[in-house]
Amino acid sequence: MSLFHHQAISLSRGGLTRRSFLHAVSAGAIAAGTLSFRDVISLRADDLRKQGMSMILLYMQGGPSQFETFDPKPGLDTGGPTKAIPTAIPGIEIAEGWSQVAKQMTDIALIRSMNNKEGNHQRALYQMHTGYVPSGSVKHPSLGSAIAKEIGDPAHDLPAVVSVGRTVGAGFLGVDYEPFAVQNPGQIPQNVTPLIDTSRFNRRLGVLNELEQDFAARGGETVVANHQRLYEKTRKLVQSPQVKTFDLSSEPQALQQKYGETQFGKGCLLARRLVEAGVTFVEVTLGNWDTHDDNFNRCKTLSEQCDPGFAALVADLKDRGRLDKTLVVWVGEFGRTPRINPRTGRDHYPRVFNAAIAGGGIKGGQVIGASTKDGMAVERDPVSVADLFTTVCKSLHVDPRTENMSPIGRPLKIVDGGEPVAKLFG
């Protein structure tokens, strides 16, 4: 089916595409050592899957202020009234309101020199999820989907990519890597629970399967085969004992409180349960960071939700021995202006912003880069979105230059350009 499509492309272009090349590669070529490093990497994918690496993205939608999170500038005009508090690492100070995260600083690295050009929410959000700026011609896969394709377990009952809140989809990577959206963390997702008993549910699936055969025989064989694959995947989810992963009630009350009884806190706890159950990529969104007005009060409210969830997640993963295999990244689409506007707000500022990163073999307890004294620019060690993404890939043992073939026959790397931040690795 998809092979047919790609053959058609290569025929109509009068040339061979990379994918059809890979299809045509013989065992002989491998034995003869004529494959590139990259091809060998892709052959190693099965080994990678066994390593059980996973990632949790804490996405701060709207663009969090660096001054009110991890790069406070107390005493300066640009810093506003926000005070700085000490952390578990002497010399590293973060904004007040983040006392729980401060305690976990041993495991968290801060990047204070994120630097980008996109100051528009949609474009920056897309870029921060896919590594590419949006373009009408191709829907790029999200990083989560691209990673799931490399290291996810295709036979798993649960979807490889789960998102608490809306997100960017798998683009051309297709159904197997499409994020499964959870609206209300803590509850079993919509339509997952059958309303009829198992035996009747199985009876229905049985007769459906029988009745599909006629259509398959008269020309619908591809359609029926795809449909059956999807229904088998969905049935597995519906009937899997793993569905209970979505239900948080079995978690100790004290732990639930640590995460916070908020949508975000529940999302973080769900994320931990999901990666433990074998899900490759989980995104938890916290919205409302677009503080064009009333920045300081709004940031305080937001930190009250974010601080316990983020901190409890890192601590909990560590307690359970999962932190080394789980990369946690905290980031938004951009930072906010040093200048405080007349509405006590801060506006979009992609020139300097923060990211926080923990687990997955990352060396915590350090700060990468710095902003200038007034926060107007990056002082040293600028980190681009591509640098951050290649860092993620390195942590998860994914080759960032792996190419996926877009529908118009153009190969696209998981990440184009960028270098991993060397200081983050031991």
Added chain:
Amino acid sequence: MFRINRWFAVLFFAATSVVLSMLLSRVESIAAAQETKVPVSKPSQVAAKSPKSGTDHETAGALPAPLAARDVSQRIDALIDADLKQGKLMPAPQTTDEDFLRRVTFDLAGTTPEPNVVSLFGLDPDPAKRTKTIDRLLESADYARNWAQYWREVLYSRATDPRSRISQKQFETWMEENLAANRGWDKVATQLLTATGSVQENGATALMFAHQGDPEEIASEASRIFLGIQIQCANCHDHPTDKWKREQFHQLAAFFPRVALRRDPNGGVASFNVVSLDAGPGGGRFAEPGAIAREPEKFIERVDRNKDHKITLDEVQNDQFKRVFTLLMERADANKDGALTAAELKAMPIPEQQGRGSLEHYMPNLEDPNDRGQKIDPVFFVSNTKAGAGMKDTARRELAAKLFTSTSNEWFAKAFVNRIWSEMLGEGFYMPIDDIGPERTPNSPEVLTLLSRQFAAHDYDIKWLFRTIANTHAYQRSIRAKSAAETAPTFAAAVPTRLRSDQLYDALTTVLGIGDIGGNRAPQRGAGAGQRVDNSPRGQFNAIFGFDPSTPQDEITGTVPQALFFMNSPLLQTLIRGAGQTRLARILQDFPNDEDALTELYLLVLSRQPSEKELKICRKFLSAAPNRREGYEDLMWSLLNSSEFLTKR
């Protein structure tokens, strides 16, 4: 160096304004020539190399005499039959009446036929009943609605800003009117390319709004949608697989730099206007902070009434710059003295989108991102027609529309014909449908040429095209399993395709006998921030089942939430109960005999009678069911969950 450039630019602008009117008059004469369908003469001094394509560029101006739909249908079949004979392929037989009616009703009217319509059609002895049905459906209100929904998804699925979907209802209404009035495809395209005004009032602004007035995005999408050519691959480098050069992409983008999007200051959050940046007398070039930042001295000179080299609110109070001044104050007033100096303006943070708000298009310098790049004048890459520098937005876009829709531009007709043919037959001449061009080899090229030239000769008459395609034997063939030999489309058999979300929604409401499906919460898709979700039942359904209609069919394989909806949605479970006021309850009541009831159920859900084998399976299933009602509920569930229900066969 920078200063010198700056002064040069100022002098250049001064000089240009004199030359501008001369150029404009030249362009108007081109436009006038276009009006009377005289092919545009190609200025020989145009820099870009002339294309050496082997296509019928030279003869494209002379269109064939328009033929009746029926004649063209027959010629198409003759051409395809000859191809099949040569390839030693037996065409599949013509469809049954049931399959034909379901297929053509989905294709033209976007829904499934009612069971009694299926039965009556089967019984009708009129040999011309298929042609008559095609005519009837093309005149139905459902035709315009169905295809307006199709084009809505084509346009918005790749919107640069997903928020632009707030205007999709306006687009749909506008498109529906055009389709109902059967306006030519050239007229529709022209309106989409030239629209200005409020996105809430003028649905034709959809393309400009969806791409935020960004010239490169508009150029990419206009080329993809109207010409089927993916010229944006030449954005950063020459096209990897086609002949297009990087400069040619930017020359196309240069038709659109003056399109801008403005929030209506008196309107609500969703009030945007598509405007021309050169609108309004004088000073239009400073309508954007970006333009001011590039030439602060010039701007201050223009506004500085008391000549103190600073500007304050007083000085712009009665000026067109008042609005932009407040914006500038927030961004640029570093010392907060309420006045702006040239130095402050120069140091102002870069606007969110660099290069935006400029009156001309600049091709970025790939070596130096801080460089503004090279100024590019509009040239239409297909015909190498040059538009001249400094044209006003409306004139520029009108010229672009003329060049796009000109009958001497073969790609305009070919892209549309390829798209509609592919949507109807399941396979196109070119695939993917929006990646065509002079260096690709289509399947059945003679058919494509015949059909697209006739389409152009019929003044891009959309209904004529549908009528012609629907009446071919090629369209009316049965589906069948593909043989291993068929690696490229041959049109020897119909190809089953996935129903679009709107078609599926309408089929579902028809089958369930309800107006709307209420209350299904949809997982929201797309890039998030601020995206307004259409919360109507149809909008929520589309959020689960929607896909970009330009996606190749083999990539549309369904999603887990879609399967979950049909499997377990409480709403659907209620509507397929065998008791109460449901259609199933009615069937059970009216038809005590199982064979009748099953036939009725199949006619209702799949618009066909069950086969003997299917009847046997169903009977066996019913005999094992705890009771009749439950057995039928399970069967109806199975039919709704079948791949056949989701598929146009």
